[in-house]
Amino acid sequence: MFRRQSPINLLILVLAVLCAGQVAGETVSPLSDPTRPQGWRPTDPEGAASGGPSIDGLRLQGTFSVAGKRSAMISGQRVMVGDEVSGARVIEIDRHRVVLRIDGQTVELASLLPPVKAPTKSPGGRQ
Secondary structure (H helix, E strand, O other): OOOOOOHHHHHHHHHHHHHHHHHHHOOOOOOOOOOOOOOOOOOOOOOOOOOOOEEOOEEEEEEEEEOOEEEEEEOOEEEOOOOEEOOEEEEEEOOOEEEEEEOOEEEEEEOOOOOOOOOOOOOOOOO
16 A cells, blocks of 8 residues: 655655755745846835935926926826925926925925936937
8 A cells, every 4th residue: 555665765855845944944035126236225215216305205306398398206206387296286397496385385306316418400400
């Protein structure tokens, strides 16, 4: 009824059980983002990349202009003039700054990111 195991099969079985116990006892680290350099750590507690200093936790991450309409990325939220983000009303959006009204006070978030160069026209008139 029971077949006698060879010593090699028994040894493999014992090693497999021991290795499984070792693996189960180890803590598993979270997967890392393959687009980040090895050893990269976020600089702020939320882990969000920031373009400049924050005011009441709000961080200006960039400004955009599409078809003449300006918008901004503030703390991961895309906003336009008149929108509200974390209790602050967006009053004005310029190329490198956003003006907000918080509790009746006007504050400015400025971007510390370097400006991106605009495309130049080629001699043939095409971009």
